[in-house]
Amino acid sequence: MFQQEILFELNKVRALKAHYITFSGALAITVLATFSLWSGRSSEEVILATALLSSGFMSALIWPVMAAVLASRMVDIEFAHRGWLFLVTSGCSVRSIIGAKALVGMILLALSIALQAVFTFAICIALGATNIDGVRWVGFFILLWAITTVFFLFLMLAACAVESQIVVLLSGVVSAFVAVFCFLVSTPIFYFFPWAYYSLILPVRQWETTIIPNHVNLPAIAGFILVSILIWVVCLNKLRIWR
Template sequence: MIVRAVVNEFAKLRRLRVVPVLAVMVIGVVVLSCVAFTAPGFMDSVDDPAAQPWQWLLGGMALAVPLVSPVLLAVLASRQVDIEHQGNGWLFSQTFGLTPGYLCRVKFAATGSLVAVATLVQSALVVVLGVLVGITVDFPAEQWLGYTASIVVVNLVLFALHLLLSARIPNQLVGLGTGVLGVFVTLSSIGMPSWLTHFFPPWGYYAVATPVDASGGGMVALDPPYLSLLVLGTVGGAVFLAATRMFDRQEA
């Protein structure tokens, strides 16, 4: 049943213009990440390891992701659920044995997979553009891959949160407003001590995942607490499952 339900959700995605929204997210992150190309002296230092061109791009992406992702993930979740609210889709799905909680889990599986792919694509595109502009210094693969994996986790947890919020509150302006508020929380978290950002999940974890920081005209490598991000993903998944099962009991 779940395979058929996921296939049905993918069919809905074509009508909901989900891919264009994800494309906007990818393009927005890539463009803002590559603002470093316009910095004075950047193009003259693409072959200078001391100038750390890859780290500057990574730092740009660490700022671009929290600026773009929270609002667009809220939009994605809203579009997934609003169609069910407007067309009485919750009741219609129940006639086929799909409870509201089950349907939420299916929506997360379908759209969440696209969110993960989009996050990987935006990271890869920044790398490709860095190569195209002529960066020849050693690529910090471990640092880059660690940040990319961390952002996949944070994006999925945030998407799950918005999916729950949109499912329980028919007024989708609430979810969208929360997405806008999330941008301010995220940007505020960037300037907080690392221990304090842990108290603002999931938005604060964009700052927790930050792998580099500007200091003294250069970039300093940070040591992101990957265990904290793993805990976020585990707890976020458990909360999502528990909440959707509550949806099932409430609608029974």
């Protein structure tokens, strides 16, 4: 039965052209993150580190908004065309519908962020980047996908709960600005702020005019993701579409 819900959601994503939204977001981040590299002022040894730092900052600015838009469009179609009623009367449960939306959205975000990683890496190689650390590069984008997925899942629940999608879109915009602010201040308290994880997953950081390696606290990040999933499941079980 769950396979049927996934097929429904895949068809809706194609109809909504939601993949264009996330793919365009990935391309926009790639362009913005690598724009300064074309000047040729960065040495070949730091091109990759510079691209990582810029990608982290631009991702924090754009991906929360993209996650909000994706969540809003995937849910709004149900409210606009009585999709909830149709799916429930056809034998699907609300939980399975939202679960299918979550899975499809996660896959779409994974493809988009993979596209961002490949394009950014290709540009860095074309510019003559050296000191290539594949583990650090792949690790950052996997964590970026995980953090963005957390935001997407909660924004999707909010979209289901409030019906007015402007609330979800504003939440995405505010989240982006808070996430960017967390890049400017460094404090251990940020481990309790979901928005700060866009900066905490970066394997590099800027110290004055130099880019230096940064320790990524994987246990803390894994703990945040696990707690977020548990909270999301609890909220999903308590969610009521009809009041």
